[in-house]
Amino acid sequence: MATDSRTTHRYDVAVIGGGPAGLSAAMVLGRCLRRVIVIDHGKGRNYAACEMHGYLGRDCTTPAEMRQIGRREAAAYGVEFLDGVVAGVCACGDEGKDFEVTINDREPLTARKLLLATGVMDVLPEIDGLTDFYGRSVHHCPYCDGWEHRGQRLVALGDGKAAIGLALSLRTWSPQVTACLNGQAISRRQRQRAQKNGIACRERRVVKLAGSEGQVRQVHFEDGAPLECDAVFFSSDQVLRSKLPLSLGCECDEHGLIRTKGRQGTGVRGMFLAGDADGDVQFAIVAAAEGAVAAVAINRELQDEDRGEPRNLLNAAPLAEVAAKAVNDGA
Numbered sequence: 350m351a352t353d354s355r356t357t358h359r360y361d362v363a364v365i366g367g368g369p370a371g372l373s374a375a376m377v378l379g380r381c382l383r384r385v386i387v388i389d390h391g392k393g394r395n396y397a398a399c400e401m402h403g404y405l406g407r408d409c410t411t412p413a414e415m416r417q418i419g420r421r422e423a424a425a426y427g428v429e430f431l432d433g434v435v436a437g438v439c440a441c442g443d444e445g446k447d448f449e450v451t452i453n454d455r456e457p458l459t460a461r462k463l464l465l466a467t468g469v470m471d472v473l474p475e476i477d478g479l480t481d482f483y484g485r486s487v488h489h490c491p492y493c494d495g496w497e498h499r500g501q502r503l504v505a506l507g508d509g510k511a512a513i514g515l516a517l518s519l520r521t522w523s524p525q526v527t528a529c530l531n532g533q534a535i536s537r538r539q540r541q542r543a544q545k546n547g548i549a550c551r552e553r554r555v556v557k558l559a560g561s562e563g564q565v566r567q568v569h570f571e572d573g574a575p576l577e578c579d580a581v582f583f584s585s586d587q588v589l590r591s592k593l594p595l596s597l598g599c600e601c602d603e604h605g606l607i608r609t610k611g612r613q614g615t616g617v618r619g620m621f622l623a624g625d626a627d628g629d630v631q632f633a634i635v636a637a638a639e640g641a642v643a644a645v646a647i648n649r650e651l652q653d654e655d656r657g658e659p660r661n662l663l664n665a666a667p668l669a670e671v672a673a674k675a676v677n678d679g680a
């Protein structure tokens with residue numbers, strides 16, 4: 350049975366990040382009668398998108414609306430919310446099994462389990478005008494926004510080979526695709542692949558996107574005539590939104606994302622991670638699903654502990670040990 354810790358400041362679970370992953374986990378845990386707090390500073394990855402697509406049951410909802418609905422649904426099961434930035438986490442309590450969560454300008458709180466749902470952020474290409482259209486007619490994910498621009502004049506913008514890869518993918522949604530290589534050379538093989546698939550190439554560095562009211566109309570190059578278009582998709586890097594997963598000893602993959610083990614475990618005892626910050630498919634619905642998976646794993650650990658039968662299914666090490674190693678390794 351769930352412990353009733355409502356008279357203390359100790360939570361069963363602290364969820365850091367209130368996007369689809371964190372909210373979904375919080376709702377499942379609330380329904381397990383756990384005392385849950387979600388701490389979020391409100392900078393979701395898809396802040397610029399005018400609609401969220403492909404989320405079964407909530408297709409075309411705005412990101413803000415989706416969060417409001419998620420908060421309302423989780424709150425109905427007693428989940429608490431705190432708007433703030435988590436600055437750090439350290440081990441505390443009996444044998445260092447609990448987590449002390451430090452939130453900027455507030456009293457720290459403690460939790461028996463921790464879920465990191467802190468997401469990633471995209472590094473936008475530094476091109477004049479791009480942010481005027483981002484999320485409306487300039488996108489990075491064909492799965493999220495390709496359907497809305499099906500059959501239109503699409504631009505795949507990236508450095509050389511990356512633009513060709515993106516252009517090849519975009520051919521699923523339109524026969525009119527131009528790869529803008531942004532001043533980077535491509536191999537003869539890449540050029541042949543483009544030609545074979547009816548993809549035109551523009552070599553020059555892109556300096557500006559132009560249009561009006563959120564609708565991109567032209568790509569401008571350092572020299573030569575502008576390219577008329579209806580939508581631009583770009584390839585870009587992404588980084589973890591928060592350094593917390595690394596400072597707490599989570600392991601990185603080759604893309605700088607977090608490697609999870611088993612059911613969203615991190616290798617740190619009692620600490621889980623869900624959503625875009627791990628290396629899985631980066632859709633909101635996948636993030637929400639991972640949140641639910643993590644919630645079940647967390648609740649099982651709590652159930653075992655409540656019965657006095659703690660297990661260490663994921664072979665995880667205590668936070669103090671793992672985090673100390675992360676600091677020594679320079680994370």
Ligand SMILES: Cc1cc2nc3c(=O)[nH]c(=O)nc-3n(C[C@H](O)[C@H](O)[C@H](O)COP(=O)(O)OP(=O)(O)OC[C@H]3O[C@@H](n4cnc5c(N)ncnc54)[C@H](O)[C@@H]3O)c2cc1C
Pocket residue numbers: 365366367368369370371388389390391392393394395396397398400401402403404433434435436466467468469471484489490493494590591593623624625626631632633634636
């Ligand atoms: C422009 C754009 C359009 C997209 N469109 C779609 C779409 O149509 N369909 C789709 O399925 N997916 C879409 N995505 C992908 C989708 O946004 C992500 O898959 C999803 O948001 C991941 O959810 P998450 O919970 O992992 O992270 P996020 O939604 O990014 O939430 C993470 C939260 O953690 C908070 N946080 C981070 N660090 C801290 C900290 N230290 N303290 C407190 N809070 C913290 C952040 O403020 C943020 O609110 C789109 C992405 C972009 C960029």
